[in-house]
Amino acid sequence: MLLIVLELIGLAVFAASGALAAVRARLDVFGVVVLGLTTALGGGIIRDVLLGIHPPTSLRDWTYLVVPVAAALGVFGFHPQVARLRRAVLLADAVGLGLFTVSGTATALATGVPAYTACLIGMTAGIGGGAMRDLLLREIPLVLRREIYALASLAGAVVVVVGAKVGWPAAPVAVVSAAIVVAIRVLALWKQWNAPVARGLDR
Numbered sequence: 001m002l003l004i005v006l007e008l009i010g011l012a013v014f015a016a017s018g019a020l021a022a023v024r025a026r027l028d029v030f031g032v033v034v035l036g037l038t039t040a041l042g043g044g045i046i047r048d049v050l051l052g053i054h055p056p057t058s059l060r061d062w063t064y065l066v067v068p069v070a071a072a073l074g075v076f077g078f079h080p081q082v083a084r085l086r087r088a089v090l091l092a093d094a095v096g097l098g099l100f101t102v103s104g105t106a107t108a109l110a111t112g113v114p115a116y117t118a119c120l121i122g123m124t125a126g127i128g129g130g131a132m133r134d135l136l137l138r139e140i141p142l143v144l145r146r147e148i149y150a151l152a153s154l155a156g157a158v159v160v161v162v163g164a165k166v167g168w169p170a171a172p173v174a175v176v177s178a179a180i181v182v183a184i185r186v187l188a189l190w191k192q193w194n195a196p197v198a199r200g201l202d203r
Contacts, residue, residue: 029076101122106170
């Protein structure tokens with residue numbers, strides 16, 4: 001039940017961020033919904049494919065489609081108000097990253113994969129939808145740029161795995177892990193932390 005709640009909240013948040021990006025790119029309402037769906041469902045579908053879950057969870061339950069569609073349409077209808085909430089949107093994206101990382105890692109662990117595999121799949125679930133969104137908009141995916149994004153997701157996934165191996169209660173571990181992802185992501189934005197890039201490329 002906890003995983004389902006986390007995933008539905010994450011779906012709404014990621015769909016909203018994808019829809020806002022689509023509005024800024026001046027896509028029509030269909031394009032906004034498609035990009036919202038892609039951002040929301042992309043990471044989960046990649047996770048399920050890697051784990052051999054067929055068909056993917058999001059294609060077996062209508063709720064997984066209705067929630068992101070509703071969020072995308074909401075952004076389309078009220079995009080001027082949403083666009084003014086830039087910091088709130090960034091925070092929402094960070095929350096979505098944390099929620100999907102936690103649910104992706106927990107889902108992977110439930111299938112019995114090794115710890116390192118669960119960490120990688122959890123990170124992929126967190127960053128996959130955003131990467132697909134950026135590719136559809138013909139942008140370099142955020143995860144491949146200098147901003148601290150994938151590392152924040154990986155940190156949260158590691159905490160989930162450690163908590164499961166030690167035997168800590170699942171709910172507190174999920175909350176703490178998601179909070180760690182959000183904290184790292186928000187601090188990176190606030191302090192403008194970036195991963196290093198190769199030097200001398202402008203010479």
